[in-house]
Amino acid sequence: MAEKVLMKGNEALGEAALRAGCRHFFGYPITPQTELSAYLSKKMPKCGGTFLQAESELAAINMVLGAGATGVRAMTSSSSPGISLKSEGISYIAGSDVPCVIINVQRGGPGLGSIQPSQADYWQATKATGHGDFQIFVLAPSTVQEMADFVALAFDTAEKYRVPAMILSDGMMGQMMEPVSFPEETEITQHDKSWAACGHNNARPHNIVNSLYIEAKDLEKTVIERYERYEKIKANEQRAESYMTEDAEVVIVAYGASSRVSRSAVDMARAEGIKAGLVRPITLWPFPVDAIEKTVANAKQFLAVEMSMGQMVDDVKLVVNGRKPVSFFGRTGGIIPTPAEVLGEIKKLAGKEA
C-alpha cells in the first residue's frame, strides 16, 4: 500500500475508478456527488479516457449502456433524484446483461428533497431500481477507504456475473475527508467479453446486445437463467462486518453513515455494561443473511438504524423471521442520528426481555 492521502469520498471514488481501469465516465451534475464528476473531468483527458457531461441522467445511463455493450468498464454517478431518472436505463442494462458501475451518493427525498445525507434509496437500490424482474449488486461503503476499495470490487463483480453494480453511498460519505491509501497496482481480472458488440471484424457471427424477447417463453427462460446467476451471487458475494456480536444481546444492523454512528453507540453501551453489537452489511444486495443469522441465537433484540423511515429493517425481519423482536430507529430528511440517540434506543431495548 502506498502512503495515505487525505481525500473526499467522492474524489476517492473517482481515483479508484481510474485505477480499476475505467476510462469511460458519463455523468450529469447533481449535489452531493459533484466532486466525483469534477475529479474525473480533470483526470480522464490526461489518460486518454472519456469524460462526457451528458444532457441528462437518461442520456448518461444510456451512454453507459452503449459503452458497456462494447465491453469496456463504464461508470456513471448521480444522487437520488438522478438515480430515479437512470432507473429506466438500469433496467435495460440488467436486461441486456451488460456490466457497469453506478454510484448513488444519496440525498434526502422524495422529490427534490434535500441535499443532506440520506439512506432513503435502500428500497430503490435493492428492490426496484427499475421495472421488471432483476437485481443489481449493491455495495455500501462506510469509510472513504471503502469508497476507494469498492470501485474495483464493483467492476469485478459486475463483469464476473454480467450485472450492473451500484455503490450506494450518501452525502456524508461523499463529502467527508479521511485518509485513504490506494494499492500500488489494482489487479484487474480479465473476464470473458465474447458477447460484446464492438464490431465482429468479419471473424464471428454478429453479436446482439438486447433486452427484447417477443416470445414470453424466451423471456422467461432468460430471466430464470439470470436468477440462477443471482443465486450464485447470493452464495458467493455476501459481505458484512460484525463488531462485538459474539455475546451481543442487542444487535444493531446498520450500514454506511448510520453504521458509524451505531458503532459509537455500541461502544458507549458496552461502557455501561450493555452487551450490544453491530452487524454492518457491506453488500446490501445480496443482503448478508449469513452474518445476521449467526447472531440470532444469542440476541435478545435487534435494532435497525437507518437514515430513512425504515427500509432495510424489512430485510432484517425477513432474516430473523419472528424468532426475536426487531425494532427500528431512524432519522430522515437529511438528518444524521447521533450516537446518544442510538444509545437511548439500545437502553430501552436492553431493559426489555426477549
Next chain:
Amino acid sequence: MAVVFEKPHALTDVPFHYCPGCTHGIVHRLVAEAIDELGIEGRAVGVASVGCSVFSYNYFSCDMVQSPHGRAQAVATGIKRAQPQDIVFTYQGDGDLAAIGTCETVHAATRGENITVIFINNAIYGMTGGQMAPTSLPGQVTQTTPYGRDVKTAGYPIRMCEMLSTLDGVALAQRVTVDNVKHVNEAKKAIKKAFENQINGLGYSIVEVVSTCPTNWGLAPADAIKWLQDNMLPYYPLGVYKDITASEGGAKA
C-alpha cells in the same frame, strides 16, 4: 449473365417482419449496401431503437445494440466514445427520434457526435398501432387524433432536418424519400455519404427518409406512395439542409 442486383451481405437471411409495402425494407437495404460498398461491416455497430424497426438487430449482419425508446443516440454516443474505430449508426423512427428522444437527438447533434443517424419519418407510430407522431401532418387522422390533428391542441409537426441544420456540430442534414427509383438512388447516395462522413471524422450526419406506413395509414402500398407524394413532401421538402462538405452557397439541393 452476371448478377447485377442481389441482397447485400450486410443484411442477414432473416425475413423482414414489416407489413407489405412498408418502406423500412428499402431503407434497410440501402444502409446494408452502403456498409457493403464501404467495406465496414466488420467494424460497424448499429443501434436499434424502439418501434417497428426494433427488430433491425436481427436484420443487419453487423453487431447490434438495442436501445431504450428515444435513447438510441445516447447509446450510440457510448459505443462511439468507447470504440472510436467503429462505425456507429442508429436507425430510428419519428416517435423515437423526434418525440421521446428529441433531447438525445439535439445534444448528440450539437456535440458533433461522429455517428450516422438514419431517421424514418412516416408521420405515425407504427408498432403501437397508428397513434399521432410528432411528424403527423395537420389534419391527419390517427388513432389518437380521430378528428384529425388539430394544431390548436396537438401542436404542429416538427421538421427535424431544418431544426438540426442550425447546429454547429452537424456535418450533414439531408431529407430524402423512397417513393420511386430515382429517389431511392438519391437516398442511397445520401446514406452512403452519411457513413463516409463518419469514416472521415466529420461529425454528426442525419438522413431523414420520408417513408410510408400503409397499414396504419389505411392505404394499399401504391396509394400510400401517392399519399406521401401529395401530403408529406409538400410539408417535408426534400433536400440538403446542411452539408459541410459542399462549397459555399451550395446548401439547398
Next chain:
Amino acid sequence: MARITIKEDSCKGCEMCVNACPKQLLRLNRDKINAKGYHPAMMTDQSACIGCKSCAIMCPDVCITVEK
C-alpha cells in the same frame, strides 16, 4: 438479355415491383399462395426484361435478384 429471380417465399405481394417495372412485365400470381399467405409476384415475359433493376430497387423485402 436479362433475368430476374423472385424469392417467392419472402414476397408479400405489395406490388411495388409491379408498379415499378417500366415494361409492365410483372404481376401477382393469383394461382399461387406462398407460405406467408400472399400471392407472390411473377414475371410474365422474361425475354422482354431489360434488366433495369427497378423492380429490385423498389422491393421492400429484397426478394429480387437481377442478372444481366
